[in-house]
Amino acid sequence: MELQNFENNLIKMTKPEVSQLKHQDMLEAAIVKARARSAVSWWWLCIPMYLIAALCMKTFFMPGTTLISNMAELTNKESYSSILLFLFLPIVLMIISAITIRNAYTTSGKAKNVALLQKVWLNVIILIISIIIIIIYSL
Amino acid sequence: MTEAELLNRIKNDPNEFAELFKSYYKPIFGYIFRRTGKFDDSADIAADTFLNALEHINSFSYKGISIKVWLYRIATNELYRYFKQKKRRNRLIERIDFENRAMFNNYLYDDKIELEKELQHHDRFITVLGALKTLPIKYMEVISLRYFEGKDNKEIAQILNMNEGTLKSLLSRGLEKLRKKCNQI
Numbered sequence: 001m002e003l004q005n006f007e008n009n010l011i012k013m014t015k016p017e018v019s020q021l022k023h024q025d026m027l028e029a030a031i032v033k034a035r036a037r038s039a040v041s042w043w044w045l046c047i048p049m050y051l052i053a054a055l056c057m058k059t060f061f062m063p064g065t066t067l068i069s070n071m072a073e074l075t076n077k078e079s080y081s082s083i084l085l086f087l088f089l090p091i092v093l094m095i096i097s098a099i100t101i102r103n104a105y106t107t108s109g110k111a112k113n114v115a116l117l118q119k120v121w122l123n124v125i126i127l128i129i130s131i132i133i134i135i136i137y138s139l
Numbered sequence: 140m141t142e143a144e145l146l147n148r149i150k151n152d153p154n155e156f157a158e159l160f161k162s163y164y165k166p167i168f169g170y171i172f173r174r175t176g177k178f179d180d181s182a183d184i185a186a187d188t189f190l191n192a193l194e195h196i197n198s199f200s201y202k203g204i205s206i207k208v209w210l211y212r213i214a215t216n217e218l219y220r221y222f223k224q225k226k227r228r229n230r231l232i233e234r235i236d237f238e239n240r241a242m243f244n245n246y247l248y249d250d251k252i253e254l255e256k257e258l259q260h261h262d263r264f265i266t267v268l269g270a271l272k273t274l275p276i277k278y279m280e281v282i283s284l285r286y287f288e289g290k291d292n293k294e295i296a297q298i299l300n301m302n303e304g305t306l307k308s309l310l311s312r313g314l315e316k317l318r319k320k321c322n323q324i
Contacts, residue, residue, distance in 0.1 A: 002318070003314060003315060003318060006314065006317075006318040006321070007286075007314060009263075010267065010282075010286040010314075011286060013261075013263050013264055013267065013286075014260075014261050014263070014264065015173055015261060015264050015287055016169075016172065016173060016254065016257045016258045016260070016261050016264065017169065017257065018165050018166075018168055018169040018172060018254065018257075019253075019257075020250075020253070021164070021165060021168060021250050022246035022247075022249050022250050023182070023243060023246040023247045023250055024160075024161075024164050024165070026237055026238070026239070026242070026243045026246060027164075027186060027189075027232075027243070028157050028160040028161065028164070029157075029238070030235050030236060030237050030238075030243075031156075031160070031186065031189055031190050031193060031235070032153065032154055032156055032157055032160075032193070033236070
């Protein structure tokens with residue numbers, strides 16, 4: 001009986017109600033905008049992958065050549081294109097990837113979060129490949 | 140527009156999520172506020188809830204639960220983490236980019252004043268919430284959904300993903316514990 005009364009009191013008890021929230025509209029816009037979307041797609045990744053694959057194939061099928069010598073050869077033949085392909089493009093990809101990772105981190109906010117890694121793994125791969133290309137090009 | 144139509148539109152264009160936000164932000168915020176009794180934490184948990192929902196909306200499919208129940212489930216999980224950690228959260232609201240941060244903070248402050256004033260009008264609720272917070276989270280969840288939110292057993296069972304038998308037993312044990320706590324106060 002006592003429990004029944006207590007339950008009735010809980011049901012009848014007045015509770016705080018949320019009538020209006022001024023911050024709602026701004027938060028809505030910010031959350032929709034903050035959705036971390038990768039700016040780098042597989043298509044972007046194809047460009048450095050193609051370059052690396054082409055140079056690796058040449059190194060493999062042409063005896064006496066190395067990856068570095070093949071890159072140096074291409075640089076001598078096509079100096080402007082090589083700057084674009086081996087320096088400018090990797091730097092742009094690195095910047096895009098870094099911004100995407102930062103945005104993803106900002107919204108998830110937990111460095112050890114597995115979901116964060118799942119979201120940015122492609123960007124991490126692009127960052128690593130871009131760094132490798134720049135290092136090889138600089139040698 | 141039905142929930143299924145809205146869901147399809149969101150899956151095609153994430154900007155349509157705004158519709159869902161408009162419909163459910165206030166009730167979800169209210170639920171979180173009635174669980175925590177703290178405005179700042181509620182605003183942060185509510186933001187986390189909707190960001191989480193937006194990120195996982197593509198994997199949501201109708202398996203007998205509505206979007207509303209799904210949002211309550213996400214909010215309940217966020218609240219579970221909040222009560223479990225018992226420390227200040229890494230606040231999403233402070234990290235997120237707003238077009239006008241100062242204006243947002245002003246709005247947030249106004250809402251805080253308004254809701255804290257509103258809370259003060261419900262002395263009995265404050266006492267019960269204080270006692271409820273001393274109970275284990277499993278009792279806190281069922282009691283707040285049943286008596287603060289007025290949900291029926293079927294809906295609570297869906298939100299907490301448990302069968303109704305377990306829910307009834309949790310409710311009855313929780314209610315008894317809460318009554319004893321309230322009598323002590």
